[in-house]
Amino acid sequence: MRSIFYLTILFILIAQAGFAQNRFGIMPQINISFKLGDAWKVNSKLENRQILYQNPYDGIGGRAEFERTDLDLIITRNKGALKGLGAGYLIRRYDADGGSFLHRFIQQYSFSRQLTGWSLAHRFRTDQSFRNDEATQYRLRYRIGLEKPLNGLEVDPQEFYLKFTNEYIGILKDQVGNMEVRAATSVGYNLNDNTQFESGLDYRAESLIRSDTEHLLWLTIGFYHSF
Template identity: 25%
Template sequence: MIQAQSDPFVWQPEIDVNYQLNPDWNFNMGISYRSQVDFELRRFDGEISSSHIQWDAKANYRTGFRSHIGMTSMYRINQIADRQAENEFRLSEAYALDISFGKFSLGNRLQADQRFRFSTTLFRFRYQLSLDFPLSGERLDPGEFYTIFSTESLLTTASVIRPLWDQRFTGALGYELNKQWKLQLNFEFRAEGYNRGLIQRYFLYTRVIYAIPTG
């Protein structure tokens, strides 16, 4: 393993709004902002920089018992705080299958991304395996905590770069305030481009999730 020269730490607050149109269709809209701190293993240089702000919209359709297909569109503004990065428009297609045993839910998701930038288009293929469960009882009720563990493999290809393999590991702790509101804290470790020299990054996500009442 090649040790990374620096270890960026990323904080990303998010707000998500969910709407369940009917038993088959679910929609989600979200906004998030990302900032980054670069530090070396034994020294913090104190530099904090804005990374991007993004908006996304998702539509999911239930295709069978515990399975669904989804489509996501996203626009990311990378050109903030004098960063010389290109803005990006992204489309994603996904198929997900959940398997339940007791209070545990095992999730499988296959996803393809098309990342459109002015200079190039990147194609990314990903598979995520996750496990989530309530910390109290057999089901999640208001006023209770839940947790999620997941790992995801990603392959990025384009005509201008050699293929890149990434791996992500995530742990999350959530709290259901009521049927409409949830709070969630995610910690994620990313090993990026490990087939060409490792880059390590650490992410902290703070999420507020709101479900629009139906009926």
């Protein structure tokens, strides 16, 4: 697992250095979750994106700007025959173009397996995004995630853990298809059973089918708390 972690970081850094059209920035987020009765769980996330470097940018490479803010809410069934099914809503404010908004409806199914010394999680998701004066965007997503404690077989309070995720996204907008690939790796600290901190790198390759592929690298900082 440590080899995967270091190789992923090396691949991301090499890729970013070699591509002409790219962005680098910081992506902090706050995740809050709580139970809704015995059978449902609610997860809310507030995420910002601050671009620190981008090339090209109107002929001026390297200009920084605050890009956008996301707020989403996902409700998931956590018991019974429908365990893992969920739905939610996201609203996004784009700061770079004067404060326009995007609205997104989300449907998903997720499940995980606890194995000796690590856990494996799968998530299948569809979403539909709406924005003024633009065609509706439809996406089909699959994400796989691995989590491994860095001490022992389980993540205990005041211990570190390693997380790796890989996601593939199919996109359809205005009858034109596209694809996006994401890979993220992070180190987390489990303060207690309800609170975690994570920090790492999130690499994304967007518009893979078109010629204007864009490569993005984000420094992620996350706070997680459950009630």
